[in-house]
Amino acid sequence: MPRRLLRDGQVVEDDWQYLTELEATSASTPAGGATAIGSSAATESAQVLAAGDTNIDSSAVPALIVPFERWLTERDRWSSRAGRVGVVLQPADKVEQLGRDIARLALVAAAFPGPTDGRGYTQGRLLRERYGFTGELRAAGYVRRDQVFFLARCGFNSFELPEDQLATAATAFSTFSAEYQPSNDEGLRQKLQRR
Amino acid sequence: MYRYDAMDKQLVDERVAEFRDQTRRFLAGELSDDEFKHLRLRNGLYIQTHAPMLRVAIPYGLLSSAQLRMLGSIARRYDRGYGHFTTRQNIQYNWPKLETVPDILADLATVEMHAIQTSGNCIRNTTSDHLAGVTPHELEDPRPWCEIIRQWSTFHPEFTYLPRKFKIAVTGAPQDRAASLVHDVGVHIVKNAAGELGFEILAGGGLGRTPIIGQVVRDFLPREHLLSYLEAVLRVYNLEGRRDNLTKARIKILVRSLGIGEFKRRVEAEWELIRDGGLRVEEAEVARMRGFFNPPPYKTLPNTEPATGKEAAFRAWYRYNTAEHKVPGYRVVYISLKKADVAPGDATDAQMELIADLADRYSFGEVRVTHTQNLLLADVEQASAYALWQTLDAHGLATPNIGTLTDMICCPGLDFCSLANASSIDVAKLINDRFDDYDYVYDLGELEVKMSGCMNACGHHHVGHIGILGVDKGGEAWYQITIGGAAGADASLGTVIGPSVRKADVPETIARLLAVYVEHRQDDERFLDTVRRLGVKPFKERVYATPIAA
Numbered sequence: 056m057p058r059r060l061l062r063d064g065q066v067v068e069d070d071w072q073y074l075t076e077l078e079a080t081s082a083s084t085p086a087g088g089a090t091a092i093g094s095s096a097a098t099e100s101a102q103v104l105a106a107g108d109t110n111i112d113s114s115a116v117p118a119l120i121v122p123f124e125r126w127l128t129e130r131d132r133w134s135s136r137a138g139r140v141g142v143v144l145q146p147a148d149k150v151e152q153l154g155r156d157i158a159r160l161a162l163v164a165a166a167f168p169g170p171t172d173g174r175g176y177t178q179g180r181l182l183r184e185r186y187g188f189t190g191e192l193r194a195a196g197y198v199r200r201d202q203v204f205f206l207a208r209c210g211f212n213s214f215e216l217p218e219d220q221l222a223t224a225a226t227a228f229s230t231f232s233a234e235y236q237p238s239n240d241e242g243l244r245q246k247l248q249r250r
Numbered sequence: 251m252y253r254y255d256a257m258d259k260q261l262v263d264e265r266v267a268e269f270r271d272q273t274r275r276f277l278a279g280e281l282s283d284d285e286f287k288h289l290r291l292r293n294g295l296y297i298q299t300h301a302p303m304l305r306v307a308i309p310y311g312l313l314s315s316a317q318l319r320m321l322g323s324i325a326r327r328y329d330r331g332y333g334h335f336t337t338r339q340n341i342q343y344n345w346p347k348l349e350t351v352p353d354i355l356a357d358l359a360t361v362e363m364h365a366i367q368t369s370g371n372c373i374r375n376t377t378s379d380h381l382a383g384v385t386p387h388e389l390e391d392p393r394p395w396c397e398i399i400r401q402w403s404t405f406h407p408e409f410t411y412l413p414r415k416f417k418i419a420v421t422g423a424p425q426d427r428a429a430s431l432v433h434d435v436g437v438h439i440v441k442n443a444a445g446e447l448g449f450e451i452l453a454g455g456g457l458g459r460t461p462i463i464g465q466v467v468r469d470f471l472p473r474e475h476l477l478s479y480l481e482a483v484l485r486v487y488n489l490e491g492r493r494d495n496l497t498k499a500r501i502k503i504l505v506r507s508l509g510i511g512e513f514k515r516r517v518e519a520e521w522e523l524i525r526d527g528g529l530r531v532e533e534a535e536v537a538r539m540r541g542f543f544n545p546p547p548y549k550t551l552p553n554t555e556p557a558t559g560k561e562a563a564f565r566a567w568y569r570y571n572t573a574e575h576k577v578p579g580y581r582v583v584y585i586s587l588k589k590a591d592v593a594p595g596d597a598t599d600a601q602m603e604l605i606a607d608l609a610d611r612y613s614f615g616e617v618r619v620t621h622t623q624n625l626l627l628a629d630v631e632q633a634s635a636y637a638l639w640q641t642l643d644a645h646g647l648a649t650p651n652i653g654t655l656t657d658m659i660c661c662p663g664l665d666f667c668s669l670a671n672a673s674s675i676d677v678a679k680l681i682n683d684r685f686d687d688y689d690y691v692y693d694l695g696e697l698e699v700k701m702s703g704c705m706n707a708c709g710h711h712h713v714g715h716i717g718i719l720g721v722d723k724g725g726e727a728w729y730q731i732t733i734g735g736a737a738g739a740d741a742s743l744g745t746v747i748g749p750s751v752r753k754a755d756v757p758e759t760i761a762r763l764l765a766v767y768v769e770h771r772q773d774d775e776r777f778l779d780t781v782r783r784l785g786v787k788p789f790k791e792r793v794y795a796t797p798i799a800a
Contacts, residue, residue: 146493170288171371173411177488180408185523201272201289208407231264233257235401237528 059221061203062191062213064228066221071118071141071162074125120164123148126156134159143195146174150181157186164193165211167202176209183210203227208234251312251616252397252542254362261405262359265366269293270352277349292410294368295351296668303666304343304351305368306358310378310396310420311339311619315606318617320361322602328354333602334666335587335595337429337659337710338417339377339619340368344666366404371412371499373403373484377419379427380620383543384628386576388423390439390447394539395476396420398531399437402477409484413491414499416484424739429621431455431464431741432713434501435483442470449476453483453513454505457707461743462502465510467517473536475521477529482521490516546614546629551579556635566688567639567650572630581632583613585625585642586649586657590682593675594660595623604645612638622659622698624652655685655697655764659710663703663720664727670703672720672727677701677756684757694764696776698737713737715778716760717744729756733763733789734781742782747790755798762792 058069116138126133126142133140134156141162142153153160163182165175175194182188193213194206200220204227216224254262269289276286290296294305306321313321321341325333328350329343336342346354358364367374376399383391399418403409409416419430422439430436436452449471455464471479487501490508505513557568573582585605588594597605605625609617612634613627620626630638642648651657658681661667663674678701685691700714711717717732729751732744751759766789767777781789 170285171411172493173371173409174489174493176408176410177485199285201268205405205407205410230268231405232260234407235404236406 058215059218060193060213060215061221061224064225066225069215071120071139073120073143075122077119118161120162123153127152130156141191141193144175144178146172146178148178150178150186153186157182157188160188160190162191162193163188164195167194167196167198169197170199176205179206179209179211200224200227204230208236251314251393252309252539258362259359262362262364262366265293265364266352266355266359269355273349273352288370290351291370292367292372293351293355294365295348296369301345302348302351304346304354304365305336306341306343306363306365307368307375308340308363308619309400310376310382310393311380311621312393313617313619314361315609315615315617317361317363318602318609319606320357320363322597322599322606324354324357325602326599331600332596332598334593334662335597335619335623335625337621337623337661337708338375339380339621340375341619342662344662369415371414371416372410373406373412373416373418375417376400376403377417377428377433377621379421379423379425380618380626381427381573381582381628382422383545384575384577384580384582385423385425386574387425388439389441390422391540391543392420392422392437392439393543394536395437395439397539397542398477398535399480402480402529406484409488412484412488413493414496414501416487416501418480426737426739426741427621429710429713429737429741431739432457432461432710432737433464435480436464437476440470446472448472449479451479451483453517454502454510455741456500456502457710457712458500459497459705459707460500460502461707461712462506463741463743464502465505467510467514474531474533475525476531478525478527479517479521481524481529482517485520486513486516545577546616548577548580548629549631551577551631551633553578554632556581556632560636563643563650564636564639566692567643567648568635570650570654570692571648571652572635575629577629579632581630581635583627583630583635583638584620584652585627585647586651587624587647588651588657589646589649590656590686591679592646593662594658594678597625601645601647604641605647608638608641622657624657650688651691653696653698654691655694655699655760656682656691657698659698659700659714661702661704661708667703667708669706670720671705671722672703672729672753674701674703674709674718674720677718677720677729677753680753680757681760684761694767694777695774696778698778699760700735710737711735712743713741714744715776715781716763718756719750721750723750727753729753731756731759731763731793733786734778736778745786747786748794751798758798759793763789766792 060069118139120141120143121133123142123144139161143164165178167175191213192211194211195215198214272289275281296303329345334342376396378392378396382393416434418435419428419433420437421428421430432455438450440450451468452464453467491504492498557565571584575582613629618626658678660674660678664670698715700710701718702709702711703720711719713735717735719730721728731747735744736742767780771780
C-alpha cells in the first residue's frame with residue numbers, strides 16, 4: 056500500500072519514493088530479475104533509478120528522494136535525471152552545503168530519528184528563511200501529531216505521520232491560535248500591533 | 251507585574267486543552283509511556299518516587315497574592331497540603347494524581363499561571379534577582395527583559411527539542427543574586443563607556459556532574475539585539491550541542507570543547523545573519539514591558555529604626571530577615587522557609603494563603619520567590635514591620651536566619667526525587683539540631699550551606715560556601731563535603747575536602763570546619779573569605795584528624 060501523508064493540510068498518497076527504499080527493493084531481487092519482462096517491483100525500481108540515462112517521459116518517472124550525502128557526491132547523476140528530485144537530510148547534515156542546489160530541489164525532507172532530536176526544526180527554518188526554499192518541506196521519520204504545530208511554524212508543510220494519526224493530525228495546526236515569535240517575514244513590531 | 255492580555259490568556263488556555271487531550275490519549279492507551287513522557291515533560295510533569303511531581307512556573311519568581319492563594323488552594327485540593335519552592339524560583343507539588351493534572355493546569359490558568367517548559371529539554375523559566383526594582387544598587391530593573399525573554403522563549407518552535415535543558419538568568423545589579431554564572435546563559439544589564447545600557451552575555455555555566463563557571467561571550471550587546479543574540483546562541487547550541495551522551499549535552503560542554511573564542515565566533519557569525527531581522531526589540535516594546543513594572547504608589551515616609559526598644563526576637567528578625575529598600579521608609583522582608591523542623595523551601599497551603607493576605611495588607615499584593623528557597627515581601631513600610639513580624643512569628647514564618655548557616659538550600663532528595671542517591675531533608679534536620687544556638691550561628695556571619703541529593707546539583711552544592719553532596723556507597727548514603735564555593739558575582743566552585751562522611755557525621759564535620767574558621771578569621775572576614783585565604787588544607791586536616799565518634 057502506498058505511503059500516505061499529510062501535505063498542506065490534506066491526506067494524500069505519497070508521490071515520492073526514497074532512493075534507499077528502491078535500492079533495497081532492487082538488491083533483494085534474484086540476479087537477472089531486474090531485467091526480466093514483467094511488472095515486478097524490481098523492474099519499476101530499475102526504471103526509476105535509470106531514468107537519468109534514458110529518454111523516457113519525465114512525467115512518468117516517479118519523483119525520487121536522494122540521501123543528502125549521495126546528492127553531494129553524485130550531484131550530476133541526480134540533477135540530470137528526468138523526474139523530480141528531492142533530498143533527505145539527517146540531523147547532522149549541514150543545510151548550507153546544499154547551497155544553490157536548493158533551487159533545483161522540489162522537496163527537502165528532514166529525518167527525525169526519534170522524539171528528542173530537534174535539529175530538524177532548525178534545518179527547516181534555515182531552508183525557508185535563509186535559503187528561500189519554496190518546495191515541499193517534509194518531516195520524515197519520527198513524526199507525531201503533537202509535533203506538527205511546531206514543525207509547521209518552522210516551515211514544514213508535509214508530514215509523514217503514522218497511518219492512524221493522519222485523519223486527525225490536521226487539527227494540530229490550530230493547537231495554538233497565536234505565537235510570540237515572529238515568523239520569517241513578520242517582525243515583532245507587526246505582531247505587537249495585532250495585540 | 252506583567253498581566254496577561256487576551257493573547258497570553260488564549261495561549262495558556264489552549265495549552266491546557268492540548269495537555270488534557272494528551273493525558274486522555276495516554277490514559278486511553280493511544281500514547282505509549284515513552285511518547286507521553288516527552289509531552290508531559292513539556293508541562294513540568296515528572297513521574298517520581300511516590301507519585302507524579304508537577305513543577306509550576308513562577309516567571310522570575312514574581313507572584314501576585316491571587317496567584318499565591320491559588321498555589322495554596324492547589325496544595326490543599328490536589329496535593330497533601332504543601333508545596334516546595336525551588337532554586338529555580340518555581341514551586342513543585344509532590345503528590346498530584348496524573349489524571350487531575352489537566353484540572354490543576356486549568357485552575358492555574360485562571361490566575362495567569364502554567365507549567366509550560368518547566369521541564370524537558372527546552373528553554374526553562376527565566377530567573378532573576380529577587381530584589382529587582384527595590385535594591386538601591388541596580389542599573390535597571392531586569393524584569394521587563396525577563397518578560398521579553400519569557401515571551402520569546404514560550405513555545406519557541408525551533409527550540410522545543412534541544413540537546414538538553416536551557417536556563418537563562420537576568421540581573422540588573424552588580425551583586426548577582428540569581429547565580430547567573432552557573433546558568434546556561436547569564437544576561438547582565440551593564441553600562442558601556444558611552445553611558446548606554448546594554449547587556450553582557452555569558453554562556454556555558456552550569457552545575458550538575460560537570461560544574462563550570464560561565465564565560466563572557468559578548469561584553470556589550472546593544473539592547474535591541476537581545477533576542478536575536480539569544481536566538482543565535484540557541485541555534486548554534488541546537489545544531490552543535492552533543493546528543494550522543496546525556497551527561498555531555500549541556501551548552502557548557504559545547505563551550506568548553508570549542509573554547510569560548512570559537513564558540514563566540516560561531517554565535518556571532520549566526521547573529522550577523524539575523525540581527526536586523528524580525529527579532530529586533532523595538533523601544534515601544536521595551537516601554538510597554540516597563541509599564542508593567544512601574545513602582546507601586548509608595549508613600550513619602552522617613553527612614554526609621556523600627557527595632558529600637560523592641561524585644562530581642564524582633565531585633566534579631568529585623569536584622570537578619572529584612573533588607574534595605576531604595577525608597578525611604580520601606581524595607582524588604584524575607585519570609586524564611588527554613589524552620590528547623592520543616593523541609594527547606596516547603597510551605598503549607600495555610601501559610602501560602604496567609605502570606606497572600608499579608609502581601610495584600612503590607613506589600614502591594616505581590617510576593618517573590620528567592621532562588622535560596624525563601625519568600626519575600628518587597629515593599630513593606632518600616633512602621634508595619636513589627637505587626638508583620640508578630641503574624642509571621644505566630645505561623646512559623648519568622649525564623650531569623652536569612653543568610654546564616656541554617657538558611658540552607660536543599661533539594662527534595664531521595665525522599666521525593668527518583669534521581670537522588672541520598673536524602674537531604676533529614677540531613678538539613680540534623681544540621682538544624684546541632685546548630686540550634688543562635689548566638690553561635692549569628693557569630694559565624696554570612697554562610698551559605700547548599701545540599702544536593704545527587705550529582706544533578708539541584709541544591710547548588712558546588713557553589714555553597716559549604717557544599718554537601720549525597721552519594722551512594724554500596725547502597726548506603728554518604729556525603730561529600732566541599733568548601734569555598736560561591737554563587738554571586740565572584741562565583742567559584744567548591745573544593746572537595748576529602749573522603750565522604752556518613753550521614754550522622756555531617757554535623758560534626760561542619761562543626762570542625764567552622765571551628766577552623768573561628769580560630770583563623772581576620773576582622774569581619776566571612777567563612778568563604780577565610781577558605782579563600784588559607785586554602786582547603788587546614789580545614790581538611792581538622793576534619794580528618796580524628797575519627798568522628800559514632
